[in-house]
Amino acid sequence: MNKAIEALEKGHQFSATSFVLDGVTVARYVEAVEDEALPRLAQAEGKAWVPPMAVAALALRSLMEEMTLPAGSIHVSQELEFVRAVETGEQIACRAWLSHRSQRGGYWVLAVEMEGADESGRSVLAGRLTVMVPR
Amino acid sequence: MSQEAVGKERWVTGAELPSLAKTLSQEKIDRYARASGDFNPIHVDPAFAAQTPFGGTIAHGMLLLAYLSEMLTVAFGRAWLTGGRLKIRFKGAARSHETVTIGGHVQRVQEGHEGRRLWCDVECLNQRSEVLVAGQVEVKL
Numbered sequence: 001m002n003k004a005i006e007a008l009e010k011g012h013q014f015s016a017t018s019f020v021l022d023g024v025t026v027a028r029y030v031e032a033v034e035d036e037a038l039p040r041l042a043q044a045e046g047k048a049w050v051p052p053m054a055v056a057a058l059a060l061r062s063l064m065e066e067m068t069l070p071a072g073s074i075h076v077s078q079e080l081e082f083v084r085a086v087e088t089g090e091q092i093a094c095r096a097w098l099s100h101r102s103q104r105g106g107y108w109v110l111a112v113e114m115e116g117a118d119e120s121g122r123s124v125l126a127g128r129l130t131v132m133v134p135r
Numbered sequence: 136m137s138q139e140a141v142g143k144e145r146w147v148t149g150a151e152l153p154s155l156a157k158t159l160s161q162e163k164i165d166r167y168a169r170a171s172g173d174f175n176p177i178h179v180d181p182a183f184a185a186q187t188p189f190g191g192t193i194a195h196g197m198l199l200l201a202y203l204s205e206m207l208t209v210a211f212g213r214a215w216l217t218g219g220r221l222k223i224r225f226k227g228a229a230r231s232h233e234t235v236t237i238g239g240h241v242q243r244v245q246e247g248h249e250g251r252r253l254w255c256d257v258e259c260l261n262q263r264s265e266v267l268v269a270g271q272v273e274v275k276l
Binding site: 072077 | 157204
């Protein structure tokens, strides 16, 4: 069930999610962000590389299936580590937890840590998202 | 010296990263919403966004980071995809009609047993030179 993120307690573990980076999804993302560099690199190396930010964005989307950010929420900061390059067709499993929850002025300051791993359990991505949510 | 080695040698302290400019539009923001699944009305609903302090729709922060990632792919190739790290803050909003420019420079270089590690300051500016995104990127070459 979709929950308002500000109602969650610090330490809350989000439900594990997974998604497949299929060709249609990746192509739609690359077209949307007009990334010309990644296709060139992929062609030069003979690999179907996925833009690392696509992996991050789709990991966030999978998390959003459980939580709702109310209108007026502000994306304050983002940390990401791309552990290894990911190819089209790979399945990514995500886990995330609420690592920080405080109040500042009329906002909740909330941080979500997330990790993405491939089918063998090897880490491919880690990150931390900080948002300010109106109280 | 190989082409790859020459590429690595160019990254010294103070070296400028290749800049990248993108002009936003509501169509591009809507396309990103469909690709990412983020349909927050501040991005895709002009009537709603007009009532907010922004006075109109703004681009997704992750769209600006996608532009940043493209610039870093141009600069560092696979090294960005494998082991790249970023830590940024969103300092301003990109309006739906603005042109944003991504750039940066090498702030520090460290040579080690595992190769050369770079720390770069990066930013995204709008056409009024207001900083929308600022932060640091780390790449191992």
